[in-house]
Amino acid sequence: MALPALxxxxxxxxxxxxxxxxxxxxxxxxxxxxGKVSLKEVLEREGTVVGKVYVRRLLESMPGIGKVRAAQLLDELEISESRRVQGLGARQKERLLELFTPAA
Known part of the structure; x- marks a missing residue:
């Protein structure tokens, strides 16, 4: 199917x-x-432009996390390299937040 001419x-x-x-x-x-917004605040922005971001890029955007640590976290959390934020399941989001939410 050909794309329409714009x-x-x-x-x-x-x-x-x-x-x-x-x-x-x-x-x-x-x-x-x-550090102006938390990971929880970013993940709660459902339906925004954040949904199209790869989870790896999101992790690399966090303070103190580089490419190697982001890859390790994806492996530990059993999240695919190609997974985008909008494709995360409820348990995957929960595990991410548990990992990056300071204990009260």
């Missing part, structure tokens, strides 16, 4: 929309890295 206006609008989504996603991940 007019220049429609294509320009799509490019603007995609740029806005990338910017919002980057801002959220930067806030997570800076």
């Amino acid at each position: 007019t220049a206006e429609v294509r320009a609008e799509a490019v603007k929309k995609a740029a806005a989504v990338r910017k919002e996603r980057g801002e959220i991940l930067a806030q997570l890295k800076d």
Whole structure:
């Protein structure tokens, strides 16, 4: 099935929309890295741009977690490298939050 031909206006609008989504996603991940928002707050943003982020990228955006540690965590939690946040199950989210929520 061929994709429909887009007019220049429609294509320009799509490019603007995609740029806005990338910017919002980057801002959220930067806030997570800076400690301005918690992992719980990010995961509770259902239906937002966060859902399309790979879990590995989300983990790498957390303070003190790099590529190696993120890979180890995915392995420990039995989460696929290709899993996106919106595809996480309830138990997977719960285990992630248990791991990164400070004990009260």
